[in-house]
Amino acid sequence: MIIILPTITSGEKSFISENLGRANFFYVYDTEKSIGEVYTNKNLEQPHGVGIKTAEFILNHRADVLITPRIGDKSLDLLKGKVKIFKSTNKIVKENISSYLNGELEELI
Amino acid sequence: MKIAVLSGKGGTGKTLVSVNLAYTINNSAYLDCDVEEPNGELFFKGDYQVANVEVDIPLIDHDKCILCGKCSDFCRFNALALIIDKVRVFPQLCHSCGGCKIVCPVGAISEKKKIVGVIKELDYQGHKIITGEMNIKEESGVKIIEKIIEKSKEIKNHVIIDCPPGNGCSVMASIRESDYCVLVAEPTVFGLHNLQMVYELSKVFNKKTGIVINKASGNQIINTYALDNKIEILAEIPFDKKLSYSNSMGEIITKDEKYFSVFEQLSKKIIGDNI
Amino acid sequence: MRKLLILSGKGGTGKTTLASNFINFSQARVFADCDVEAPNLHLISMVKNVKNRENYYGLDKSFINQDICINCGLCKDSCKFNAISFENNQYTIVKNLCEGCGVCNYVCPVKAIDFVKSIDGEIMLYEEDKIFSTAKLNMGSGNSGLLVTKVKQQIQDYIKPNDFVIYDGPPGIGCPVIASMSGVDLILLVAEPSKSGISDLKRIIKTANSFKLKIAVCINKYDLNKELTKEIIDFVHTNKYDFVGKIGYHDEIIKSINEGRFLSNNSMAYKEVKKVFDNTIKLIL
Numbered sequence: 001m002i003i004i005l006p007t008i009t010s011g012e013k014s015f016i017s018e019n020l021g022r023a024n025f026f027y028v029y030d031t032e033k034s035i036g037e038v039y040t041n042k043n044l045e046q047p048h049g050v051g052i053k054t055a056e057f058i059l060n061h062r063a064d065v066l067i068t069p070r071i072g073d074k075s076l077d078l079l080k081g082k083v084k085i086f087k088s089t090n091k092i093v094k095e096n097i098s099s100y101l102n103g104e105l106e107e108l109i
Numbered sequence: 110m111k112i113a114v115l116s117g118k119g120g121t122g123k124t125l126v127s128v129n130l131a132y133t134i135n136n137s138a139y140l141d142c143d144v145e146e147p148n149g150e151l152f153f154k155g156d157y158q159v160a161n162v163e164v165d166i167p168l169i170d171h172d173k174c175i176l177c178g179k180c181s182d183f184c185r186f187n188a189l190a191l192i193i194d195k196v197r198v199f200p201q202l203c204h205s206c207g208g209c210k211i212v213c214p215v216g217a218i219s220e221k222k223k224i225v226g227v228i229k230e231l232d233y234q235g236h237k238i239i240t241g242e243m244n245i246k247e248e249s250g251v252k253i254i255e256k257i258i259e260k261s262k263e264i265k266n267h268v269i270i271d272c273p274p275g276n277g278c279s280v281m282a283s284i285r286e287s288d289y290c291v292l293v294a295e296p297t298v299f300g301l302h303n304l305q306m307v308y309e310l311s312k313v314f315n316k317k318t319g320i321v322i323n324k325a326s327g328n329q330i331i332n333t334y335a336l337d338n339k340i341e342i343l344a345e346i347p348f349d350k351k352l353s354y355s356n357s358m359g360e361i362i363t364k365d366e367k368y369f370s371v372f373e374q375l376s377k378k379i380i381g382d383n384i
Numbered sequence: 385m386r387k388l389l390i391l392s393g394k395g396g397t398g399k400t401t402l403a404s405n406f407i408n409f410s411q412a413r414v415f416a417d418c419d420v421e422a423p424n425l426h427l428i429s430m431v432k433n434v435k436n437r438e439n440y441y442g443l444d445k446s447f448i449n450q451d452i453c454i455n456c457g458l459c460k461d462s463c464k465f466n467a468i469s470f471e472n473n474q475y476t477i478v479k480n481l482c483e484g485c486g487v488c489n490y491v492c493p494v495k496a497i498d499f500v501k502s503i504d505g506e507i508m509l510y511e512e513d514k515i516f517s518t519a520k521l522n523m524g525s526g527n528s529g530l531l532v533t534k535v536k537q538q539i540q541d542y543i544k545p546n547d548f549v550i551y552d553g554p555p556g557i558g559c560p561v562i563a564s565m566s567g568v569d570l571i572l573l574v575a576e577p578s579k580s581g582i583s584d585l586k587r588i589i590k591t592a593n594s595f596k597l598k599i600a601v602c603i604n605k606y607d608l609n610k611e612l613t614k615e616i617i618d619f620v621h622t623n624k625y626d627f628v629g630k631i632g633y634h635d636e637i638i639k640s641i642n643e644g645r646f647l648s649n650n651s652m653a654y655k656e657v658k659k660v661f662d663n664t665i666k667l668i669l
Binding site for chain 2: 394396557
C-alpha cells in the first residue's frame with residue numbers, strides 16, 4: 001500500500017504541511033517495502049490550479065491513502081473514490097503513518 | 110458619456126453612488142459590473158430578462174487521444190491533467206486561450222460552450238439596467254463584464270458603470286471604455302490609502318477623474334489629498350443613519366427629495382446642466 | 385499555537401479594525417494581512433521596521449523580440465485576449481491584457497516570442513518585538529492565492545508553540561480567501577446588517593463549510609439596521625454557529641483609525657470589541 005503525506009521539511013521526522021498543494025515536499029511511503037521516499041513539490045510556485053497538479057502527482061504514484069490536514073475542491077474532485085483521505089495530526093510524518101496503520105486517524109471526507 | 114464609479118475596496122458606497130447617480134440622470138443606463146457580488150439588482154427591482162454568458166472550453170475526444178500529455182504540459186493555468194489513462198478538463202481554471210487545441214498532435218481536442226454566468230436586463234422607469242452574475246465556483250468574471258460593456262455600446266444615453274472593488278483585471282475591463290472616473294472614498298486613513306490605489310489606476314488609463322466623499326465627517330484627509338493632486342471633489346455625502354438604513358434595505362435614496370439635490374448637483378458637475 | 389482568521393465576504397465591514405484591536409488585546413506577537421489586493425493593516429499595525437522586502441512574480445508574460453519578428457501576424461490572429469497590437473508596423477504585447485497563456489509563443493514560426501518574468505507585487509516582512517507579514521499585489525494582476533500562501537508562509541518559522549496568531553483576511557469568496565483558510569483553528573466572520581451584507585455572509589459560510597472549519601460570527605454597525613441584525617442572529621443560531629457579539633456604529637472607531645491608534649479603553653466601542661474578543665478567545669482556547 002502507498003501512503004502520501006504533504007510535509008514541511010524532507011524526511012520522516014518532518015511535520016505535516018498545512019497546505020496540500022503548496023507543501024514543500026511529499027513523503028511517499030510504501031508499506032510493503034517499509035520504504036519512504038521524499039519528493040520536492042515541483043508545483044509550489046504555480047499561481048493557478050496547484051490542486052490539480054497535486055492530485056495528478058498523487059494518482060500517478062498510485063497512492064492508496066493520503067494523510068493531510070485539509071484538501072481543496074479541485075484535488076478532492078479528482079481523488080474522490082480513488083484514494084482514501086485521512087486527517088493528519090500535529091505529530092511528525094512517522095507517527096502519522098503509524099497512527100494510520102493502527103486505525104487511529106479519522107477520515108477527512 | 111460613460112461614467113465609471115470606482116473604489117479601492119468594497120463597502121465604501123460605490124453602489125450607493127452609482128445607483129443614485131443613474132436614477133438622477135434622465136434615461137441613463139446603469140451597468141452593474143460587480144459580477145462577483147452584484148447588488149444593483151436589489152435597488153432596481155423588477156422582472157429581468159436573463160441570458161447566459163458562455164465561454165469556450167476544451168472537449169476531449171478520448172477515442173482519438175493518444176495520452177501524449179502535450180495539452181496538459183502546455184496549459185499554463187493547469188486546466189488539463191493527464192491522470193493515469195485519461196485527460197481531464199477543469200473548466201473553472203480554463204482561460205479559453207485555445208492552446209490545447211493547437212498543440213494536440215492528433216486533433217483530439219475541439220471546443221464546446223460552457224455557461225459561466227448570466228447577464229440580465231431591465232427597463233426601469235426609462236432607465237436601462239444591465240447587470241451580470243458570475244456562477245459560484247468560477248474564478249473570474251471578466252468575460253461577463255466584457256459582455257455587459259459590449260451591450261452598453263448600443264446605448265446613446267449616459268451610462269453609469271458600477272465597477273467591481275479593488276484594482277484587478279475585472280476593474281480594468283470595466284473602466285477601459287469609460288470617459289470619466291468617479292472615485293468613491295471614505296475620509297479615513299484606510300479610505301485614503303484605497304483611494305490612492307484606484308486613482309493610480311485611473312491615471313494609467315488617462316481618464317478624467319473626480320472624487321465623491323462618502324460618510325463625510327469633517328475630516329479633511331481626502332480633501333487635502335485631492336487638493337495636492339488637483340482632483341475635483343464632486344460631492345460630499347454626510348453620514349446619516351436614515352440614509353444608511355434605507356440603503357441597507359435596498360431603497361433608492363434619491364427618491365427622497367432631500368438626497369435628490371445632492372445627486373442632482375453631482376450629476377451636473379460630471380455631465381453639465383442637461384441631466 | 386492558535387490561529388484566528390478574520391473574514392467578511394463583503395469589503396468594508398470592519399475586518400481590519402477588529403484585527404488591529406484583537407492584536408492589541410491578545411498581545412499577539414505574530415500576525416499577517418492576507419488582503420493582498422488592498423492591504424490596510426500596516427497603516428495601524430505599529431510595526432514599522434521592514435526586515436525583508438521581495439518581489440512577487442506571477443505567471444510569465446509573452447514578449448516579442450523585434451529583431452526576429454517577421455511581421456506575419458499569426459500571433460495576433462491566435463491571441464484570444466486581444467493582447468497583441470499592431471502599430472507603426474510593429475507587433476507588440478499589451479502587458480495589461482496578456483494572460484501568459486503561451487499560444488503566441490507556440491504559433492510563432494520564427495520563435496520571436498519569449499516569456500519574461502512579470503512582477504505582480506511585493507511581499508514584506510516587518511520585525512520588531514512583533515512579527516508582521518503583508519504583501520501588495522500590483523494593479524491589474526488579479527487575485528492570487530499563491531501570494532496569500534506566501535504571506536502566511538514567511539511567518540511560519542517565527543510562530544512559537546504558545547503563540548496566538550491573527551490573520552486579517554481578504555474580501556470575496558475566491559481563491560485568495562480559500563488560501564487564507566488553510567491551517568486556521570477558527571474563522572471569525574464580521575457581518576454587516578444590510579441585504580447585500582447578508583447575501584455575502586451566506587456565500588462565505590458556504591465556502592468555509594466546505595473545509596469543515598469552525599465558524600464564529602459577529603456583527604459590526606448593528607445599530608444601522610436592527611431588523612437585519614436580528615435576521616443575522618437568527619440565521620447564526622439556526623445553523624448552530626457561535627455568535628460572539630455585536631458592535632455599534634461609533635465615531636471613536638473611525639477616529640482611532642485616523643489617528644493610527646487602538647480604541648481608547650473607556651469608550652463604548654472598546655467595550656463592545658473587547659466583548660467580541662473575549663467570546664472569540666473562549667472558542668479557540
